[in-house]
Amino acid sequence: MTDVWIANDEGTELVRARDIAVATLDYNGNVAVRLGCADGAVVTLVAHRAHHEEHRPGDLHRQLVRVLAELSDAPGAILVHAVHDRTRGWQWVTEPL
Secondary structure, three states: OOEEEEEOOOOOOEEEHHHEEEEEEOOOOOEEEEEOOOOOOEEEEEOOOOOOOOOOOOOHHHHHHHHHHHOOOOOOEEEEEEEEEOOOEEEEEEEEO
């Protein structure tokens, strides 16, 4: 079984992918996940930065779910995190842990 973790955009929090129940994209461009545990904690993975001219795709939360689905059978432990590239915009990238 793959052990997939998602880091927030600052790298200060890690969330285990199998603990995620809901992924959301709000009106401000924040991508957050709600954990499926009893308290249903919400963790913001990509936070809006008004002072930057960064455009987040309207489906960044769906892109996350797609990446996680593709990794379901991958071997080893993997870290997923969002990065911003000036030419390609925001995207989710993976790397071995």
